[in-house]
Amino acid sequence: MSVGIVLVSHSHELVKGLADILSQVQPDVKIGIAGGTEEGDIGTSAFKIKSAIEAVDDGEGVAVLFDLGSALLNAELAQEMMDSESKIVFCDAPIVEGAYAAVIEAGIGGSLEEVVQSAEGVKTVSKLAGQN
Amino acid sequence: MNQEDFKKWIKQVNERIQEQKEYLSELDGAIGDGDHGVNMARGFQEVVNRIETFENPDIGALLQQVAMTLIGKVGGASGPLYGTAFLKAAGVLKGVTECTQSDLILALEEGLKGIKMRGKAEVGDKTMIDVWEPLLSKWKENPETSLKELKAFTAECMEGTRHLEAKKGRAAYLGKRSIGTLDPGSVSSYILFDTLFSNLEDVAS
Numbered sequence: 001m002s003v004g005i006v007l008v009s010h011s012h013e014l015v016k017g018l019a020d021i022l023s024q025v026q027p028d029v030k031i032g033i034a035g036g037t038e039e040g041d042i043g044t045s046a047f048k049i050k051s052a053i054e055a056v057d058d059g060e061g062v063a064v065l066f067d068l069g070s071a072l073l074n075a076e077l078a079q080e081m082m083d084s085e086s087k088i089v090f091c092d093a094p095i096v097e098g099a100y101a102a103v104i105e106a107g108i109g110g111s112l113e114e115v116v117q118s119a120e121g122v123k124t125v126s127k128l129a130g131q132n
Numbered sequence: 133m134n135q136e137d138f139k140k141w142i143k144q145v146n147e148r149i150q151e152q153k154e155y156l157s158e159l160d161g162a163i164g165d166g167d168h169g170v171n172m173a174r175g176f177q178e179v180v181n182r183i184e185t186f187e188n189p190d191i192g193a194l195l196q197q198v199a200m201t202l203i204g205k206v207g208g209a210s211g212p213l214y215g216t217a218f219l220k221a222a223g224v225l226k227g228v229t230e231c232t233q234s235d236l237i238l239a240l241e242e243g244l245k246g247i248k249m250r251g252k253a254e255v256g257d258k259t260m261i262d263v264w265e266p267l268l269s270k271w272k273e274n275p276e277t278s279l280k281e282l283k284a285f286t287a288e289c290m291e292g293t294r295h296l297e298a299k300k301g302r303a304a305y306l307g308k309r310s311i312g313t314l315d316p317g318s319v320s321s322y323i324l325f326d327t328l329f330s331n332l333e334d335v336a337s
Contacts, residue, residue: 037205037207038204038205039207041207042165042167042207043171043207043208043211044207045204045207045211046203046204046211046212046215047203047204068302069209069301069302070207070208070209070211070212073209073212073213073250073251074203074211074212076212076250077203077212077215077216077250
């Protein structure tokens with residue numbers, strides 16, 4: 001049992017690729033993806049996000065990472081449409097680094113709160129630290 | 133308005149959206165991601181396909197169907213925004229088969245609340261709210277306003293977004309460079325209301 005991670009993007013390829021990277025690091029963490037519209041075009045779909053959340057939720061909660069604007073709108077709509085009482089948190093974090101940190105934390109048994117903190121913590125980490 | 137009138141309205145919205153598809157995408161291309169026309173055209177076409185055979189006289193049920201189709205098919209931010217608006221309006225008109233003007237205003241006001249909740253935007257942010265909010269306030273405060281005047285006011289509200297700087301959505305990334313272009317969401321909302329008022333004229337005559 002671990003916190004589930006859902007990746008939401010306007011592009012299926014973007015989250016598919018990101019999920020591949022993350023699975024290599026933590027094969028046991030459940031990662032759901034919802035990229036593109038129902039027709040596979042660029043965009044997001046509340047129904048796809050809802051299914052992705054349901055697929056990875058085993059009761060420990062789900063941390064959702066997203067890319068641009070409407071992804072959050074649709075993710076919030078997905079949450080409102082859920083029948084279950086799933087614990088869902090939207091992470092205010094860049095999607096690649098945030099998801100990486102979230103998956104590591106979920107893999108070592110972190111709680112939903114800890115997973116979200118890890119994801120959001122990357123915002124203050126310099127990617128170029130020590131490189132001068 | 134009864135369920136048939138609502139259907140007619142939605143069909144006319146679709147016709148206008150299809151006609152203006154390229155114009156809407158062009159506006160969006162100038163300050164956003166350029167897909168508003170295509171997205172709205174795809175969504176409303178699907179709505180019309182699905183409501184064609186809709187027989188339940190419950191207006192709320194019809195609008196619920198419209199909402200779910202828009203949420204599933206539009207993509208982009210306008211899907212969840214218009215979807216939420218119709219969903220909230222559907223809640224108000226649940227079980228209603230004859231909608232009075234005050235029912236309609238109430239339903240649209242709930243729709244506006246839904247858009248504001250979803251988009252977290254306010255008047256002046258250069259969004260569809262710049263049409264919805266002033267228009268509904270005016271209509272509510274002066275229910276006797278003529279449909280002609282309401283139409284002119286809707287156009288005025290839409291035109292007013294040209295001089296605003298975008299604070300929400302993709303256009304916000306452009307900052308001051310978003311000034312000078314109409315907000316595409318305000319244009320599609322103009323279409324929604326303009327066709328509504330045309331329909332009310334037809335119902336009244």
